[in-house]
């Protein structure tokens with residue numbers, strides 16, 4: 310199988326690539342990535358000899374087309390996106406350019422060159438805030454995004470499905486919950502908390518920290534995506550959740566305790582993010598029917614992640630910008 314991974318040098322993409330290379334002999338992997346601040350070859354260093362790589366923007370139609378013509382993928386998986394909600398509050402334009410227009414370009418290339426299967430990595434955030442709502446979102450739940458980030462992801466998610474219906478492009482859409490684990494940029498909650506504590510700064514909690522998320526270890530996500538590609542159905546959407554619900558405050562407290570610090574002293578509460586969703590929740594019977602189960606519980610996953618960041622300061626030290634170090638990163642310009 311030949312898999313073209315768009316955005317494969319980021320957090321989830323690189324973990325998926327590593328999983329493929331270690332798990333299968335016969336899979337050929339090609340990574341196409343713009344290498345923004347979030348994408349780095351360091352994320353792929355241990356598998357670089359086993360893959361092919363081109364630096365490129367998904368919105369660059371000519372370059373992407375050349376790569377697809379040359380590589381002839383069986384599957385195109387699109388992870389490429391601007392992903393940080395704090396940044397989308399400060400500067401939404403790159404989110405629309407990459408997540409909406411960029412995804413549109415990938416669909417045009419896939420349609421024209423008749424790529425056999427297109428897989429889009431969407432997000433649970435497209436369902437919007439489920440606070441005060443009974444139950445959890447199934448795949449048919451209406452999309453109701455809240456932030457510029459989630460609105461751009463919902464737009465792309467809808468475009469993918471429209472290309473299936475209008476042009477017959479074979480697709481599968483995957484909507485994962487919050488992922489965490491090695492190689493995640495320290496602007497995101499779990500590594501941000503770990504790295505700040507390692508640098509002697511307090512952990513921060515946005516608002517009262519009661520926002521509930523479902524936490525999935527990134528290696529479990531790689532297995533879920535593999536199951537969707539190998540055993541999933543065409544023109545189908547798959548929620549991928551862990552069923553490990555915990556509030557942001559609980560996750561930060563757990564990390565503080567794993568690191569032997571004092572939750573009473575080492576956590577500060579700062580202003581809540583404007584418009585932040587209070588609760589995400591999805592049902593996941595469809596992906597479980599493919600034989601997939603998450604293997605790593607939240608506490609074990611957090612312990613493994615803390616250990617990885619402890620051992621890999623070389624990896625995160627160059628990434629300490631204000632989105633990591635400022636207590637309230639939004640609102641001070643790009």
Ligand SMILES: NC(=O)c1ccc[n+]([C@@H]2O[C@H](COP(=O)([O-])OP(=O)(O)OC[C@H]3O[C@@H](n4cnc5c(N)ncnc54)[C@H](O)[C@@H]3O)[C@@H](O)[C@H]2O)c1
Pocket residue numbers: 315316317318319320321322341342343344345346347348349365366367368387388389390391392393407411430431432433462484485486487488489493494
């Ligand atoms: N991390 C999560 O918890 C989570 C949860 C649900 C869904 N998602 C989705 O999964 C995907 C991957 O998320 P992540 O956390 O790995 O993100 P990330 O920010 O770590 O990586 C994004 C990657 O996309 C690349 N990229 C950005 N713009 C590009 C462009 N114009 N052309 C080519 N490459 C470009 C970056 O260089 C980077 O390698 C995203 O689509 C995101 O919306 C993430």
